[in-house]
Structure formats: structure tokens, C-alpha cells
Amino acid sequence: MKKLHECLITLHNLVAPHHYRMVLQNKDLAIHSSPGQFVMLEVSTGYYPFLRRPMSIERIFSDGVSILYKVCGEGTKILSTLSVGEKINVQGPLGNSFPIPEGYPHYLIVAGGIGVAPFPALVEKILKVRGIPPEIILAGKDYNHLLCEKDFKQMGCKIHLVTEDGSAGQSGLATDVLETINTQGETIVYTCGPLPMIKNVHKICVQKGWLCYASLEAEMACGEGVCLGCVLPAKMEIENEMMARVCKEGPIFDTQVILWDKIGDR
């Protein structure tokens, strides 16, 4: 499978202040992509920025994929200036994907801010393979940071909106809502967002006995598992403790394998 692709940018929209959606056209990339995987974008042809930028795949189409990103540094600033019709070098798809095990009547998604990025593709996949629309907690700082609400509505999802300032939906945090949700039968939770939020989602899931998968991020150089820059302490299968590569063993982790106590306040 070829992993380096020249992609045509066929759409590039501002979807909220500082947030963009970009569609990357490439059949080969689309065919091999699964929900939860990511791509590494070459945002510059020069040496600044030096490294590629990792981005979750938002949706998978027949002839391309989309990404959803927030401008937060030099790389994404440059990315935001690219126009439709330009080409960009894309490495991917990379990493593992969301498991969608059978026998779970409830699929619950907890998304914080730009952490919503990998979920539209996941919802589509769950609908396709299980026929059950997931329930979604969509949280953000304010109403400007609630992305993809319309998409999820169209997909038939039950949505709980939460904002820290109360400007939309319930006032508070994603975890406030998660705590109040009671389901009957096996439940599986998928989460992505700020690390403190993921940590708390994990804690709640442990209490409720729910299986929880998180999409994690880290400073990353290669995206392929060779540089060992993006690791997290984890307890996986054979080894007692290991440094798991977010790019290779992840980005999707069963939150029970992460050694949360050893992760600092990053």
C-alpha cells in the first residue's frame, strides 16, 4: 500500500472562528482509510516548519478524505492559507482505528472542542456496520466551539450540547453530562478532546463499567513509529509497562491500558 499521496484540495472552509475543514482528494488514500486513523500533512515545501502535521481523518469519501483542524501554531497557520485547487503531500493513512465490537446496544461519543474531528467517520461506520446511531456529548468552550452538530443531526444521533459558558446547550463540562447518562445494557464510549477531559471520561467509564476508547494526540515527528517521540506510558498485552507509540499502537487506545498516574499535566 502506497502511503505518500499528492492530494488535490477540493474544499477548504472556515467552519468556526480559527477552525477549518479541508477535503483532500485521493482515491488510494480514501480506500485504505478507516475511522480513527490520521494523516501527516506536509504544510511547507521548505524547512520551516520542518515536520509534517498530524490530523485526524474526519470523514471518508469514495475519492478522498476530509480533515477538521484548528489553527493553533505556525503549521496550521500556513495550512489555513492553502487554496482549493492547490496540491498537498499527504502521508497516510496512519495508526490504528476505532474498534466497533459487536453486542453493544449503546455507542456513546464524548467530544471536546476540536476533539470532535475523528467522529463523523466513526458515526458513519457505526451506522453502516451496526445500524445504531450513537449518542453524542458535544462539548466546547462556547457555541463557537461546537462543531459538526448539523452533521451528527443528519446522521440521526441524539446530541447533548455542553458549553463552559452556557452559550449553547447545558452549562458545564462534557463529563457533567456523561455522569448523568444511564444506559441499559453494554455501553461503549469513544472520546477525544483535551487530555484532562479524556482522563475524567476514563474515570467515569471505569465507575460505570463501560468500555472506553480514546483518540490521543502527542507531539509527533515521523507518524510511523520510528522516532519514539510520541510515546505514552501504557500497560499492554505482554509487557508490564511500555512506552506505547501514539502513532503506531494508537492513536486509539483502550483507556484502561494507559498509565494515567504517570502522565503529567501536559
Add this chain to the structure above:
Amino acid sequence: MDVSLQISIGKLILKNPVTVASGTFGYGEEYAEYFDISELGAVTIKSLTLKPRLGNVPPRIVETPAGMLNAIGLQNVGIETYLKYKLPFLREKKCTIIANIYGTSIEEYVQLAEQLEKEGGADAIEMNLSCPNVHDAKSKFKCPLIAQSPEWVEKYTYAVRSITKLPLIVKLSPNVADITEPALSAEKGGADAVSIINTLLGMAIDVNTRKPKLRNVVGGLSGPAIRPVALKMVWDVSRTVKIPVIGMGGICSASDALEFLIAGARMIAVGSYLFRDPLVPMRIIQGLRDYCLTHNIDDINKLVGSVIVE
């Protein structure tokens, strides 16, 4: 015209002068999905230690202008796992293997080299005497590297030289006043080649939190930012020692590789730029061949050290 890219390091003959820097290529599996890794002159693997190492606490990398800082701390699978699970893949691919080794004492280096030779785990050994990331920067004011002491370099090199017939390469640090001194010591100790250079020590701070961006506080700088420094050191060393110099530091293209060869490197390694473009070694091999054809050079060795200083 036929162009020969063949070079030799000690008694080891390599089909071309292009390898990868230790720690940027794992044990070959990942980038084998991108190109035929047996096309490389050699695969230099991630540093091996006697026991597996978890490495440093993250964050371990940070991007910097035209490069990056890393403080991985030699996370690796250890020699046992390498021999059992990683080596068969490299052998099946018919790669020439340069095994980079790291020990905390002379005895450990000796043990690693002995075991590698005995079990056919390497075609050459590169002694990492220059990792900047295995000391605690907070607790010690000074973090001496073996490569910072010419006397130690000779001792360590000699010890390993005495127990192995494998071609022996010593990787040196740019974090010294005069790199030709440890290079001469490596030669005196019996090294077949020296790798010039490991990363330059550096630091970056988040001004909002006032915390260093690396949990290890300091790390090793790599990428094109260090290329002119590396090139100058390669030039210095290649005029001082008689053994081959393997040049590395920010090489991103065939043109960069040519600079190093012309400055005096017999072989070159691509490092951090692999993270940006995994195909860069193949582009460099092709680019070297094209250059030789264009400039009527039938043997790449004729380019080595051909810099014209007026």
C-alpha cells in the same frame, strides 16, 4: 558510462555510500513499507542496550527552526529481543546491518559487541559514545559523554576492537571544543571509521508556562539547522584521520549528501529528514548517480575529499 557507488568501511564493502542515522529508522520494519530497504548501503539500527530501556518521560521532541530537538533517552527493545524478533526481518530483506550499541561501561560495550558478532546480529558495529540524552540534566551540572574525553574514547574503542573482527565505527559528539581530538583517539583505539556528528545539545522554553518544552530539559538538535556545523566538522576530521568518515547532520537531498562527500565523508547518513520524507534515501542514491554521470565521475570515491580550497 558505468558509475560505481561502491565504498568500503574497514573490510565491509557497501553498494553505495548511503545509510540512515541510528534512531531514525527503528529496525527497518516501518520504512520497508515505503521502499526496498536493501537498496540502502546499510541500515543503521536504533541503539541497542543489554536490557530493554523505556527511555525518557515525554514530551521528548519539539520542533525548532529547520530542525527538531529530541530527548528520547535510548528507548529500545534490548539486544535479546533484537536478535530474536528484529534481526530475522533485516536478514530476510538482505540488508547490510550497522548495529549501533550503547553501554554504561566498557564491559557492557564489550558484551554487546561480542554477542552481536557471535549471533550474526551485525555486519558492522557503531559505538554510540555520544548520546546526549541519558543523563539527568536537572541533577547534574555537568553531563560528561564518553565522546568528550579523548582518553576514554581510545579506551572504549580499544576494548571493543580487541574482541571483535567486525568493522568498528565510533559515533562522536559535536559538543566538544575540537572534534578532531576524540576522532584521533578513536582511530588510535582501532576504529575502522568515525560517525560525525551526533546531535548538538539544545533547549527550548514555553514562555507561557516558563517550562522547558522537553521534560528532560535539554535534548539533541538535528535537522538542516545543524548541517553547516556538521559539514565543517566532517571537513576537519577527514583531514585529520586516515580512516573513513561517515558524515551526518541535516542531510535532506542529494546535493546535501554531495557536500559531505566533497568535504571528505566516505559515506553519509540521512536522519531527521526521513520523518518528513521517508523516500529521501532513495532520492539521494539516484541523485548521486545522476551527479556522477553529469560530471563524468565513474567512481564515487573520487569525489571524497575533493573540495577545492583556494
